[in-house]
């Protein structure tokens with residue numbers, strides 16, 4: 001009996017040694033492959049994700065299908081290069097509000113915070129998987145305390161030559177994508193859903209905010225959220241937005257700009273084309289501050305074309321007296337000039353919230369809006385309000401539809 005056991009033990013030992021010997025010569029490539037393919041550890045997966053991203057022997061970091069990485073600490077993934085993050089599974093940020101309140105990255109711009117900074121050069125994030133921000137706890141916390149600082153889901157920070165495509169972004173606590181100081185960035189085929197399941201709305205869940213960034217494309221995406229679908233913040237230049245379906249949003253918005261005294265905000269060369277905008281507060285919008293002690297800026301060469309709107313409160317908007325009373329706006333006109341704007345081929349229906357009004361172009365006095373072009377605006381209000389009406393103030397309009405607006409030289 002003892003002998004047999006001993007023999008079995010010996011056999012096991014021999015087999016183990018043989019197996020071990022076979023695994024030792026495994027190539028470096030194999031070792032790298034395993035370090036580059038992440039698995040769920042059962043605790044915080046942020047350290048493993050960060051080290052794979054920083055490891056130059058991992059040109060591709062894979063999160064396999066079926067794997068959910070739990071991110072319980074902030075991800076500073078800046079300054080990386082030549083990296084493909086192949087997100088087939090899920091990256092899920094936990095909802096430890098106390099932790100993130102103390103530790104999220106912060107931005108002075110609009111008091112933002114972030115879970116994850118992704119930056120550097122030549123980066124691809126794709127793979128068919130999901131980023132999950134566990135937003136519900138945040139939506140509920142914000143409803144109780146609106147000082148709760150809710151983190152942005154994905155922040156491209158000082159990122160150049162970056163593509164983010166073929167992924168879903170769900171349950172973002174606040175802004176979904178923030179492009180801060182980026183260049184040559186493409187987002188394609190992104191599905192965004194930020195929807196609350198409680199009575200507390202998913203607020204400020206902008207699809208994209210572009211800030212101090214040049215040459216950004218956002219295309220072929222589906223967005224279901226509760227604030228701007230795409231927003232061009234200060235110093236967004238050379239931006240293409242095309243083929244988006246936005247539902248429940250606040251529209252495609254330039255601004256608000258010129259808010260902060262002493263700052264100069266530029267938004268230039270933007271084309272937003274082929275946009276379906278449904279159940280939204282706004283369709284195509286430009287907003288700039290006026291009043292005492294505000295900033296300055298320039299909005300130039302912006303085209304909104306091919307919008308199909310459905311149930312939108314304010315389908316076409318320029319507001320150059322944003323958050324400013326008429327009397328203050330007359331006294332302190334906006335220092336953010338608006339020039340060379342095209343609203344072209346905008347169809348569909350308004351909600352009736354503004355009764356018959358389907359377009360409102362309202363500028364500060366003194367010619368601070370110029371070369372505003374309106375062509376093919378065919379949006380109709382609900383039939384009970386009769387024919388569409390078009391509002392304007394202090395704006396010189398050109399284009400086929402200028403006459404619809406009547407005389408726009410004084411406030412009405």
Ligand SMILES: *[C@@H]1O[C@H](CO)[C@@H](O)[C@H](O)[C@H]1NC(C)=O
Pocket residue numbers: 076077078079105
């Ligand atoms: C992120 O990491 C980089 C490189 O280690 C460091 O220079 C930078 O200060 C960090 N950023 C933040 C916001 O912590």
Ligand SMILES: *[C@@H]1O[C@H](CO)[C@@H](O)[C@H](O)[C@H]1NC(C)=O
Pocket residue numbers: 128129165166167168189191
């Ligand atoms: C778009 O992304 C989804 C994953 O969200 C993927 O299943 C689909 O194949 C992608 N479409 C294209 C055309 O790549």
Ligand SMILES: *[C@@H]1O[C@H](CO)[C@@H](O)[C@H](O)[C@H]1NC(C)=O
Pocket residue numbers: 161162183184185186215
């Ligand atoms: C803009 O970015 C795209 C995509 O990264 C790139 O192909 C293109 O060359 C860039 N354009 C300029 C003018 O840098």
Ligand SMILES: *[C@@H]1O[C@H](CO)[C@@H](O)[C@H](O)[C@H]1NC(C)=O
Pocket residue numbers: 189219220221222243245
């Ligand atoms: C527009 O985007 C949708 C995804 O929302 C995609 O299925 C469709 O192929 C895109 N259309 C074009 C012309 O690229």
Ligand SMILES: *[C@@H]1O[C@H](CO)[C@@H](O)[C@H](O)[C@H]1NC(C)=O
Pocket residue numbers: 224247248279
């Ligand atoms: C679109 O948004 C509306 C209003 O927020 C919402 O009621 C509806 O469920 C959304 N539709 C889809 C397909 O999610």
Ligand SMILES: *[C@@H]1O[C@H](CO)[C@@H](O)[C@H](O)[C@H]1NC(C)=O
Pocket residue numbers: 212234235263264265266
């Ligand atoms: C925007 O860019 C201009 C230079 O074109 C610069 O003077 C200004 O400070 C920048 N503003 C912001 C908010 O970054």
Ligand SMILES: *[C@@H]1O[C@H](CO)[C@@H](O)[C@H](O)[C@H]1NC(C)=O
Pocket residue numbers: 238239268269270271301303
């Ligand atoms: C206006 O912006 C578009 C991009 O929307 C760009 O193609 C065009 O060159 C710009 N025009 C000028 C005069 O810069």
Ligand SMILES: *[C@@H]1O[C@H](CO)[C@@H](O)[C@H](O)[C@H]1NC(C)=O
Pocket residue numbers: 273274275305306307308345
């Ligand atoms: C108007 O826009 C719609 C939706 O983007 C597009 O299908 C249509 O071809 C455009 N019409 C013209 C005349 O450009």
